[in-house]
Amino acid sequence: MSTSVIAILGLMGLLLAGGVWVGLALLGTGVGGLLIFRSMPVEKLLGQITFNSVTVPELVALPLFILMAEILFRTDLSASLFRGLSPWTSSLPGKLLHVNVLGCTLFAAVSGSSAATTATVGRMTLSELNERGYDRDTAMGSLAGAGTLGFLIPPSVIMIIYGVLAEVSIIKLFIAGVVPGLLLAVTYMVYLGAKASLRKDITPNAEEQFPKGARLRGIVQLGPVLFLIVLILGSMYGGYASPTEAAAVGVFGAILVSIVQRTFTWPNIKAAMMGAVRTCSMVGLIIAAAVFLSVAMGFLGIPRAIAEAIAGWGLSPISLILVLICFYVVLGAVLEGLSMIVMTLPITLPLITAAGFDPIWFGVFVVLVVEMAQITPPVGFNLFVIQGMTGEPLGRITKAALPFFFIMLGFALLLAFVPQLALFLPSQITLRG
C-alpha cells in the first residue's frame, strides 16, 4: 500500500486513540491528509462540504426522531409498556423476561435509537424484574440485546445517516429492516424461553396471578405506544409521509402522549430540548466530518488503493462479508457504532457494491454490526446505559449480554447467506421518498 494510505489511517488511529473527539479527529485526518499530500485550497473544500452536509433536507428526520425519543423518555411510556406486556408473557417459559424483548420491539417501532430504547424500556423493567426475583444477569443481558433493536426496527437514526451517506432511499432501508428486526426479536425470545426451561433458577417459582381481564387492560396500557406506531409507521408505509414528515408527526404524537400522561411539565420540556440539542450536535459534527473525510479520502485515492489490495486477495463475495464481519466486530469493540460506520463507509461501500451486493442490503447489514458494537466493551453504548441504570460493573453486564452478541453474529451470517430476508419486502413496495 502507498505511503498516503498508511499515513492517513495512522493519523486517524492516532487522533482517535489519543482521545480527540470523534468528529474533530475525522476532520483533522481529512484536513491533515489533504494538506500533506495534495496542493489544493483545502479550506474552500472544507467550508463548502461542511455546510452542505448539515443542510441535506433528508437529514432533518434525524433531529426530529432524537427530539421525539427525548420527549418519550420523560413520559410514563416505560411503565405502561411493562404493565401492558406482563400479563401477556406470564404463560410463556421465561415469563416476564420476555417483557424486555417485546417492550424493546414495540418501542423500537417508534424510536430511532438503541440507547433511547434501552433506557426507556429498562427504566421500568430492570427494577420490576429484580423485585420479582428474576435472574438479574438474564434481565440485564436481554435488555442490552433487545435494546439494540432500536436501530434495526424502523424508524432508525443509523439508517437515516446511512441513507444520506450512501445516497439510497431511507424509506426503503426502513422497510428492509422490518423482517430482520422481527426475526431477531423472535430469536431472542426463543433463546430466553429455552434458557428458562433448562435453568429453573432464573425465573421465580411463585406463579404471578393476573386477575381476569388483565390482558385486555394490558392492551389499553399499550394504547399510547400502539397509537404512536400507527401514527409514524402508518403514515410512512401508507405512502402519505416522507420519513421527515413522519418524524414531525411523531414529535407531535409524543407531545400528545406526554400531555395525556401528565408529564408535559416545564422541567421535562427543558430537559428534553437540551438533551436533544446535545445528541444532535454530537451526531451533526460527526456526520459533517465523515462526509468531508470521505471526499478527502477520494481525492487521495484511498478507497481505490484498499479495494485493489483486497481484490488481490481474490475473495469470493461471501468471504468478503466474513472478513468484514470480523473487521467490524474488532472495530466495534473500541469504537461507538455510528462513528465506526461513518468512517468506514467510504471504503467499504464501494467494495461491497463492486462485489455485487445491494446497497440497501448492506444498510441492514451495517445496522446489525452497529448493534453488535453497542454491546461489545470497552465502548458499547447500551452497556453504558445499563451501567448507568444499575450501577453494576461493566464486566458483569458485558458477560450477561454475550449470548445476545452471539445471536446477532449468527444472524449477520444468516443475512449474508440469505439477503432476501432484508430485500424481499422493499422489492414488493413502491413508495415516495
Place this chain on the structure above:
Amino acid sequence: MGALLALIDRVSFIAAVIAAICLALMALSILSEVVSVTLFNETLVFTWEVSAFLMAAAFFLGLPWTLNSGGHVRVQILPEALPQRARPALDLAATVIALAVTIFLTVALAQLAWGSLVDGSRTFTATATPLVIPQAVVAFGSFLLGLQLFARIVRLLSGKAPDTAKSPSENA
C-alpha cells in the same frame, strides 16, 4: 481569567438554548407543512429550506455546550490505560489538537460565508434566502466551539476540572 472562562461557559449555554429553539422551530416548520399538505393540499414553499438551515444552526450552535457537558463522543481507551497522573497531559494534547482543527474549520466556514456575502449568493428556491445568513450562523457556532476548547485548555493547565456544564438528565 476566571471571569473570562465563566463568560465563555455562559455564552455556550445561551447558544445551546438558541439551538434548542431552532430545533423546536424546525419541528413546527415541518408540522405546518404536513398540515398544509393534508388539509389544503398546498405545499409551503419555505419549509424544506428553512428547516434544513435551522437544523444546521442547531447542530453548530449546540457544539460548545455539548463539549462542556461531555456530550461529544471520544475514545477513552488510551487515557484509561495510562496512570492517573499522565491523563491530564494527554487530555491537554487532545484538546490542543481539537482546537487547531476547530480554528481551521472556523476559518473555512467564515470564508465561505464571506464569499457568499460578497457574491450576494442566494438559494435557488422561491424564497431566495441569502446564503450568508445560515453560513454565518454555522461559522459562529464553530467559533464558539473554539472558545470553549480554549477555556478547556486553560482549566486543564490550571489543574481544574475541564468540563463544567451539567449534562441534562441522563441519555435518552
